[in-house]
Amino acid sequence: MTRDTMGSATTVTMMTAAVARRFGPPQVVAVERVPRPVPAHDEVLIRLRASTVSIADHRLRAKDLPRGLGLLAVVALGVFRPRHAILGMDGAGVIEAVGADVTGFTPGDEVIVMQGPRMGCHAEYVTVKANGCIAPKPAGMSFEDAAALVFGGYTAISFLDRVELGPGTDILVNGASGAVGTAVVQLASQAGARVTGVCSQGNADLVRSLGAHRVIDYATEDFAAGDERYDVIVECVGNAPFSRSRRVMKPGAALLLVISDLPGMLGERIQSRRSGKLVTHTGSMFGAPVMAEIVRHAEAGDLRPVVDRTYDLADIVEAHRYVDTGRKRGSVVVRIGGESAGD
Ligand SMILES: NC(=O)c1ccc[n+]([C@@H]2O[C@H](COP(=O)([O-])OP(=O)(O)OC[C@H]3O[C@@H](n4cnc5c(N)ncnc54)[C@H](OP(=O)(O)O)[C@@H]3O)[C@@H](O)[C@H]2O)c1
Known part of the structure; x- marks a missing residue:
């Protein structure tokens, strides 16, 4: 029981969440009972059934950022401790409640969500803007598979929107076996492009099977x-x-830097101008339209989840340990909801 600003007694409903109260190794994450969020007038409350531990969770938890981005990212990440103690960028679950102004969703709807840097999906419940990165869960897909689509699918669709892909397009995907790479390979292949995937020998069959x-x-x-x-x-x-890729880029080609250090970001404009090629570290489609595209591709069979391992929320430290190896194939899923719901 707490008191609100008027001094009236209010009941705080609790939930289970994985919480990182300081930067550091996987062990800084602890599963705790914390207050359940309450949806604002324009938000929905989602009871999550699955999320993933992504490379972004690793980066934010460990403060492991590309060269030059440490200081810049401090505002978004937090200075002394993670700005958002509950990590988790993506999820799949069921709408539990909606704010007063929400019209597009009703309790019981099954959805996928991309919280991005707002995080919060390693928990039983999360609140999300109803007009934000949320879409109906792909029909007939489990929560775990649906969650596995979001991080890589969102990034792939956002970046591939920068280019025209079709028969005759030669595309190379460096890091083809990760969450983003596996989505890019599939989408580019479905668009008719000729896809070359760069990966280790052990992942060659997987990458071929994706197209x-x-x-x-x-x-x-x-x-x-x-x-x-x-x-x-x-x-x-x-x-x-x-500097490394330019030699094998055709005239007018595009280099989509899903990952880049600060010098790479700062140099891209001048590199583009001088070379006549497109060099960019940002996508060009964002928000709800990207979520709708994930669903459309998933339902058309163009984008299927690649799930490496699945952990219960209670075992999330192990999931972080595995993601920290940098060797995961596609997504590492976290199953949520075995625990009792809020009390
Ligand atoms: N800009 C954005 O909005 C955005 C969004 C999402 C992600 N990202 C960034 O994009 C990068 C990829 O993300 P992700 O989620 O795909 O990562 P991920 O799933 O953690 O990638 C792991 C994969 O990388 C492969 N890999 C490791 N070293 C490699 C190398 N030298 N050459 C080729 N493949 C290699 C590993 O395969 P092997 O075990 O076979 O080596 C593994 O399958 C990350 O740096 C992430 O921070 C940026």
Whole structure:
């Protein structure tokens, strides 16, 4: 029981969540009982059934950022401790309640959500703007599979919106076996493009099964030293900036820097102008339209979830440990809801 600003007694409803109260290794995450959020007039309250531990959770928890971005990101991340103690960018669940002004959703609707840097999805409940990154869950898909689509699918759709893909397009995906890479490979392949995936030998079959025409094992071959030329390069690793990739870019090609350090970001305008190529570290489609595209592609069979491992929320530290290896294939799913609901 607490008292509100008028001194009246109010009841705080609790929920289970994974909470990181300081930066550090996976063990800084603890499963706790915390107050359940209350939806504002324009928000929905979602009872989450699944989320993922993504590379973003790793980066925010460990303060592991590309070169030069540490100071800049401090505002978003938090200075002394994570700005958002409950991590988790994505999720799938059921609408529990809606704010007074919400018309598009009703309790009982099954949805997917991308919270992005607002985080909060490693919990039983999260509040989300009803006009934000939320969409009906793809029909016939489990919550776990649906959650596995969101982080990589959102990023892939946002970045691929920058380019025209079709038969005759040669696209290279560096880091083809991660959450983003597996989505890019599928979407580009479905668009008719000729896809080359860069991954380790152990992930070659997976990447081929997602639609790659060709696979380059980064341990034995340097794509940037090869004879092939590409219309689009999607950089999902952090080792293929313009200086390395430019040699294998066709005239007018695009380098989509899903991951880049600060010098790469600062240099992209001048690189684009001088080379006549597109170099960019941002996508061009955001918000609800991207969520709708995830659902459309999933229901059309163009985008299927790639689930590496699944953990219960109670075991989330293990999930963080695995993601920290940098070796996950697609998504690491967190199952939520085995615990009792709020009390
Ligand atoms: N800009 C944005 O909005 C945005 C959004 C999402 C993600 N990102 C960034 O994009 C990057 C990719 O994200 P993600 O979620 O796909 O990461 P992820 O799932 O953690 O990527 C893991 C994969 O990377 C592969 N990998 C590791 N080293 C490699 C190398 N040298 N060459 C090729 N593949 C390699 C691993 O395969 P092996 O085990 O076979 O090596 C593994 O399958 C991250 O740096 C993330 O921070 C940016």
